[in-house]
Amino acid sequence: MSRSRENILRRLRDSRETGAAVGRDFTVIEDLQWSGDEAVARFTGLMRAVNTEVHETTREAWPAKLAELCAAKQVTRLALAADTPVGQAARSVLLDTSVETVAYSRDIEDWREELFFQVDAGLSTAAGGIVETGSLFLLTGPDEPRLLSLVPPIHFVVLSRADFANTLLEMLRRHGLAAGMPTNVLLISGPSKTADIEQTLVYGVHGPRQLVVLLTD
Amino acid sequence: MDKPTRQFHVRIQEALNDPQIRANFRRAMDGLMTKRANMFPDPDELERLRDLGAAVRRNALAQLPELLERLEAKCAENGITVHWAESVDEANRIVLDICRRHSAKSVIKGKSMVSEEMELNHYLGEFGIEALEADLGEYIVQLAGQLPSHIVMPAIHMNTRQIAELFAEKLEGVGYIEDAEELTKVAREILRHKFFDADVGVSGVNFAVAETGSLVLIENEGNGRLTTTAPPVHVAVTGIEKVVENLADVTPLLSLLPRSATGQNVTTYVNMISGPRRDGERDGPQEVHLLLLDNGRTRTHADPELRQTLQCIRCSACMNHCPVYARIGGHAYGTVYPGPIGEILMPQILGCEEVGALPGASSLCGACGEVCPVRIPIPKMLVRLRKEAVDNTGASPVKGGGAQRSFSEAATWKGWEKVHASPALYRLATRTATAMGGLPALGPLKTWASVREVPKPAAKTLHQRLEERGNSR
Amino acid sequence: MQAEHVHPGQRPRQVYLFGTCLVDLFFPEAGVDTVSLLEREGVKVIYPKDQTCCGQPAYNSGYHDEARTVARQQVRLFPGDAPVVVPSGSCASMMKHHYLDLFRGEPDFAEVEALSRRVYELTEFLVRVLDVRLNDLGAPEKVAIHTACHARREMGVAGDADALVDQLANVERVGFTRQTECCGFGGTFAVKHGPISAAMVSEKVDCIEAAAPDRLVGGDCGCLMNIGGHMRHRGSPVKVQHIASLLWERTDG
Numbered sequence: 023m024s025r026s027r028e029n030i031l032r033r034l035r036d037s038r039e040t041g042a043a044v045g046r047d048f049t050v051i052e053d054l055q056w057s058g059d060e061a062v063a064r065f066t067g068l069m070r071a072v073n074t075e076v077h078e079t080t081r082e083a084w085p086a087k088l089a090e091l092c093a094a095k096q097v098t099r100l101a102l103a104a105d106t107p108v109g110q111a112a113r114s115v116l117l118d119t120s121v122e123t124v125a126y127s128r129d130i131e132d133w134r135e136e137l138f139f140q141v142d143a144g145l146s147t148a149a150g151g152i153v154e155t156g157s158l159f160l161l162t163g164p165d166e167p168r169l170l171s172l173v174p175p176i177h178f179v180v181l182s183r184a185d186f187a188n189t190l191l192e193m194l195r196r197h198g199l200a201a202g203m204p205t206n207v208l209l210i211s212g213p214s215k216t217a218d219i220e221q222t223l224v225y226g227v228h229g230p231r232q233l234v235v236l237l238t239d
Numbered sequence: 240m241d242k243p244t245r246q247f248h249v250r251i252q253e254a255l256n257d258p259q260i261r262a263n264f265r266r267a268m269d270g271l272m273t274k275r276a277n278m279f280p281d282p283d284e285l286e287r288l289r290d291l292g293a294a295v296r297r298n299a300l301a302q303l304p305e306l307l308e309r310l311e312a313k314c315a316e317n318g319i320t321v322h323w324a325e326s327v328d329e330a331n332r333i334v335l336d337i338c339r340r341h342s343a344k345s346v347i348k349g350k351s352m353v354s355e356e357m358e359l360n361h362y363l364g365e366f367g368i369e370a371l372e373a374d375l376g377e378y379i380v381q382l383a384g385q386l387p388s389h390i391v392m393p394a395i396h397m398n399t400r401q402i403a404e405l406f407a408e409k410l411e412g413v414g415y416i417e418d419a420e421e422l423t424k425v426a427r428e429i430l431r432h433k434f435f436d437a438d439v440g441v442s443g444v445n446f447a448v449a450e451t452g453s454l455v456l457i458e459n460e461g462n463g464r465l466t467t468t469a470p471p472v473h474v475a476v477t478g479i480e481k482v483v484e485n486l487a488d489v490t491p492l493l494s495l496l497p498r499s500a501t502g503q504n505v506t507t508y509v510n511m512i513s514g515p516r517r518d519g520e521r522d523g524p525q526e527v528h529l530l531l532l533d534n535g536r537t538r539t540h541a542d543p544e545l546r547q548t549l550q551c552i553r554c555s556a557c558m559n560h561c562p563v564y565a566r567i568g569g570h571a572y573g574t575v576y577p578g579p580i581g582e583i584l585m586p587q588i589l590g591c592e593e594v595g596a597l598p599g600a601s602s603l604c605g606a607c608g609e610v611c612p613v614r615i616p617i618p619k620m621l622v623r624l625r626k627e628a629v630d631n632t633g634a635s636p637v638k639g640g641g642a643q644r645s646f647s648e649a650a651t652w653k654g655w656e657k658v659h660a661s662p663a664l665y666r667l668a669t670r671t672a673t674a675m676g677g678l679p680a681l682g683p684l685k686t687w688a689s690v691r692e693v694p695k696p697a698a699k700t701l702h703q704r705l706e707e708r709g710n711s712r
Numbered sequence: 713m714q715a716e717h718v719h720p721g722q723r724p725r726q727v728y729l730f731g732t733c734l735v736d737l738f739f740p741e742a743g744v745d746t747v748s749l750l751e752r753e754g755v756k757v758i759y760p761k762d763q764t765c766c767g768q769p770a771y772n773s774g775y776h777d778e779a780r781t782v783a784r785q786q787v788r789l790f791p792g793d794a795p796v797v798v799p800s801g802s803c804a805s806m807m808k809h810h811y812l813d814l815f816r817g818e819p820d821f822a823e824v825e826a827l828s829r830r831v832y833e834l835t836e837f838l839v840r841v842l843d844v845r846l847n848d849l850g851a852p853e854k855v856a857i858h859t860a861c862h863a864r865r866e867m868g869v870a871g872d873a874d875a876l877v878d879q880l881a882n883v884e885r886v887g888f889t890r891q892t893e894c895c896g897f898g899g900t901f902a903v904k905h906g907p908i909s910a911a912m913v914s915e916k917v918d919c920i921e922a923a924a925p926d927r928l929v930g931g932d933c934g935c936l937m938n939i940g941g942h943m944r945h946r947g948s949p950v951k952v953q954h955i956a957s958l959l960w961e962r963t964d965g
Binding site: 662 | 769865896901906910
């Protein structure tokens, strides 16, 4: 192993011209700013343009909306994070409905078959929304496992407008991620899709077929 | 003409004669060019963004050894094991080794052009390990036993009908369904089980961040995320040039790549991985490996001008805008990377003996350089590689430099030099041509003459007329 | 991609003409009409008779020593600081931009660089330095313009040709589809990759014919030989000319 490493590094260092660092000016990105209604309109517009369902709602009303959507989409089993405010609120509102909530609080090895083949939808919390591209910003971790937003064919996400950032750059800086990254940081900008078969757009390839955003204040 | 070059010309002719290739690529490239143009409505902003993208890449290449060391250290801190491979053979052995240590029988693949460079699937297959492509386009070409014909849309050369036939032929229990949605469902179902069962997931890397020890992957389908999350082991393979210094550096590239490639604001998923499953986490691989491949890149890096080749972020804008690629399609090039980037990269990886003729298949129109989001001066690189291909001084920095030099062509240019370096000889030659009244349609002119009128020399040259007019000095 | 010009807004008393080898042998009338257009503006035109070729064919083929020998000869023919006007975007670009690569590290680099700063493609010189005013005396017609790739992308002069033709009151400038796509000439490319070039020029002519112009003009004779040659082969009635000839023909009393 080390021999290749040393050879590669040596050859790179031996390059006749070693370079000094090249400065980068991020103004062109920092200049991108949208405020208030403009931001909401842009965010929801971009999401809807790629088949994302966006429901504008409130911090109080979203659980009821979720219940309504689960019924409409015939969701019988909903996976969620047990220990987050969103997960708890959802469990609470769905308690007396026909929707069974399943907490993602076991290691995936213990219930893989179930998650992959017997869960209709997943619910997660977005840490933020990026206005420039209409993207959800998710920080995964012990509370919010990675497969929750990926495996079930329907993905419900709760996002607050208060957590908007103009750009990914702004979001990364806001969360101080240069100093240390969680295992997995995700941007999700729509349902899974492909145009690989003669450029025909098809939704729902490997990731969720439906992305449903509950956008609160 | 050597054999590889002859075969190249044969493949070109086959493609030009194939109405489906012509129609598919023309339609697809037109669509992609329009989509890209729509996504960059402000020319000033685009140029500033390209400047920033180019600066990010140049900075990374200027400090490449230091950044690779930093990347390795940070990855190690994060629990990612870093491997270095000088050659594709070595790279394949490393992946095999990891698979064997885990008694892996099946590998699921996210999209990776570097793994195509390695011919990894074939290699693993020889050791009884099934490597299955999960990206739909790659899955299709794998079933068909072909190379991808485009670096972003691998199956762009095929029609729905052909794909339906392919599925019906190769997949057990699947009938003929000429419908993109239905075909996608079939692939999704099959691959879902494969994700579920896979022992190892192999992916590429779009950008590796030295500052944080992170791997950034972008995609639309979700197979990249599944490949890097579901199996217990994740192996990421990349060329050494894909590193960037800081996390912030990724942002202009993410702004440029999807828009340049397919006219999307952003890909459906942007996936930033910084380690295997941590304590308390419920999913994710137990082991993450990063394999850094050289395969000729250090040689390219050594030359400051050729180093620019390594700025590439594999967006495909160059081939989408290339009038040659639109007419011959990806397979005609016969290489892992086709189109303009292929023409400058492949001679440096494989050498001028094998593919030294590739840079000649260009009219140097410059459409590629005009759209490259990181400002690689592709036309300049094409001319540079043409020079290296005929440079027989022994001092060429490119593998196989001089291999394309032919006695007859060199003699032709020596003759051209003699005539054009001597004003008297030149005037004599041009006056002779005017006196003859024409040029014989022989040799190279025969090709011209088959579809065009051969131009006739004028009765008097400009030299003569301006002499008469009194402007000559 | 435009380098700085040393004579913006000034009216030089004299210029050099670098005619180009294609104009010399195949389209001398374009060169003569170029001289007429310049002289009419009160500019004296000097044609160094020892000029031959800018060296681009050898350069693009990778034979850089040979290209440099010939290029070096040309550089010496234009002493002083008079502008060098070139009725070809690709040759102008060769001298303005690619000479800098060809001569990097050479003892005469400074001389080459100094020359490169005063090289102009014809249409940009007419519009941006001389600010010509054209009085159209011709009959009404439709004209399409083909701008060579190097003229468009390296010299940035597509707008100048358009502006000149737009000044002709009785001419309707017609556009056509895929106007910015290469015509397939590419110098030696047309010969080395004849089949691809043939496919490209065929589609280019399809697009032009669909716009039904009376005349096709351009600033680069290589492209005009390519497109015009194929049009003749197809029996197309469209007249093909260098833009200098169109302008002189329609404005010369």
